Amino acid sequence: MNVAVLGRGAIGSLLVAQSQLNQTPFDMWWRTPEPEDIRVWLQNGDTVSLKHSEKVSPDLLILPLKAWQISKALNDIKPYLSPQTCIALLHNGLGTEENTLEAFPENSILRLTTSKAARKNGDDVYETGYGQSHAGWLREPPTAQRIAVERLIAQVLAPCDWHRDISQPLWQKLAVNSVINPLTAIHQVNNGQLADKSFRTHIDELLREFCRISALENRHFDFEDLQATVAKVIALTAENFSSMHQDIYHHRPTEIDYINGYLLNRAKLHGITLPLNQSLYSQIKQLESNYLSSSKSPQNSARKN
Numbered sequence: 001m002n003v004a005v006l007g008r009g010a011i012g013s014l015l016v017a018q019s020q021l022n023q024t025p026f027d028m029w030w031r032t033p034e035p036e037d038i039r040v041w042l043q044n045g046d047t048v049s050l051k052h053s054e055k056v057s058p059d060l061l062i063l064p065l066k067a068w069q070i071s072k073a074l075n076d077i078k079p080y081l082s083p084q085t086c087i088a089l090l091h092n093g094l095g096t097e098e099n100t101l102e103a104f105p106e107n108s109i110l111r112l113t114t115s116k117a118a119r120k121n122g123d124d125v126y127e128t129g130y131g132q133s134h135a136g137w138l139r140e141p142p143t144a145q146r147i148a149v150e151r152l153i154a155q156v157l158a159p160c161d162w163h164r165d166i167s168q169p170l171w172q173k174l175a176v177n178s179v180i181n182p183l184t185a186i187h188q189v190n191n192g193q194l195a196d197k198s199f200r201t202h203i204d205e206l207l208r209e210f211c212r213i214s215a216l217e218n219r220h221f222d223f224e225d226l227q228a229t230v231a232k233v234i235a236l237t238a239e240n241f242s243s244m245h246q247d248i249y250h251h252r253p254t255e256i257d258y259i260n261g262y263l264l265n266r267a268k269l270h271g272i273t274l275p276l277n278q279s280l281y282s283q284i285k286q287l288e289s290n291y292l293s294s295s296k297s298p299q300n301s302a303r304k305n
């Protein structure tokens with residue numbers, strides 16, 4: 001099976017490194033031919049060197065991109081895809097699925113999410129955490145391709161659970177991201193600092209709003225289970241800076257439209273408001289607008305984490 005991974009981002013590089021260690025190397029499609037190669041530093045001490053590949057129509061294309069990059073990326077690479085190419089979306093948040101299904105009506109589409117962690121520093125990628133992944137089909141391919149893809153994904157994203165309805169784990173991850181990401185980004189704290197009791201009221205209120213909108217979507221989450229899940233993620237990733245914290249710090253666009261913005265869109269459809277989500281959404285948009293509208297380059301800021 002010919003597999004390609006788009007970009008040379010943190011999570012994508014981790015997957016390609018893992019595929020090399022499994023002796024089933026994936027191709028990597030970069031936006032630019034430079035640098036000649038990149039290195040991935042794994043937590044087990046291995047270092048893997050990765051190179052850019054020529055674009056040949058793949059059986060499986062994985063897009064481990066920021067949610068807001070997906071639509072343009074798929075448009076850019078459409079000429080290299082055939083109706084038989086399976087497209088795998090891997091990102092935080094929700095909201096790219098419908099457009100992808102519509103834009104590629106003949107292709108099988110897979111949705112992935114992961115709690116693995118990696119960060120880029122220049123041309124190097126560092127694995128910073130192990131974690132569970134989840135996978136499920138939005139549109140299934142014929143049986144032989146389905147089995148081959150499932151086997152491959154189970155290897156490179158291990159441990160990986162397969163779901164008949166992938167939207168349930170995606171909503172569960174959305175709950176976690178809708179709390180940790182904007183709070184850490186606005187207060188510029190690491191994930192662990194959210195355990196401080198001063199954040200308790202906001203965390204609980206965000207989870208209450210999440211339960212209200214998810215129930216209207218016929219997805220039922222227990223408030224106390226979510227409290228426990230968020231507390232666990234905060235403890236397990238205490239030293240990490242969330243992706244939204246890093247995006248704000250490095251003056252990059254955030255995924256807010258696909259996290260709290262997604263919840264707000266669903267709420268609007270149901271005719272309800274989510275006041276705390278709205279407030280955090282507006283604060284993140286304001287922070288983004290301070291630098292996205294200016295010509296100052298993000299590279300000018302000192303790097304952290």
Ligand SMILES: NC(=O)C1=CN([C@@H]2O[C@H](COP(=O)(O)OP(=O)(O)OC[C@H]3O[C@@H](n4cnc5c(N)ncnc54)[C@H](OP(=O)(O)O)[C@@H]3O)[C@@H](O)[C@H]2O)C=CC1
Nearest residue numbers: 007008009010011031064065066069073091092116117118
């Ligand atoms: N990093 C982490 O620890 C975790 C990340 N996630 C989620 O996974 C997703 C990916 O995150 P992450 O790996 O950190 O993101 P990165 O920003 O590191 O990687 C995104 C990559 O996509 C590439 N890209 C974007 N648009 C295109 C395009 N049109 N054509 C080709 N390449 C393109 C970028 O290329 P270029 O380098 O040229 O800009 C970049 O290499 C996000 O949704 C994130 O929230 C989830 C769990 C943990």
Ligand SMILES: CC(C)(CO)C(=O)C(=O)O
Nearest residue numbers: 180237240241242243244
């Ligand atoms: C789970 C969490 C919050 C870990 O940092 C994450 O997914 C992110 O930073 O985007």
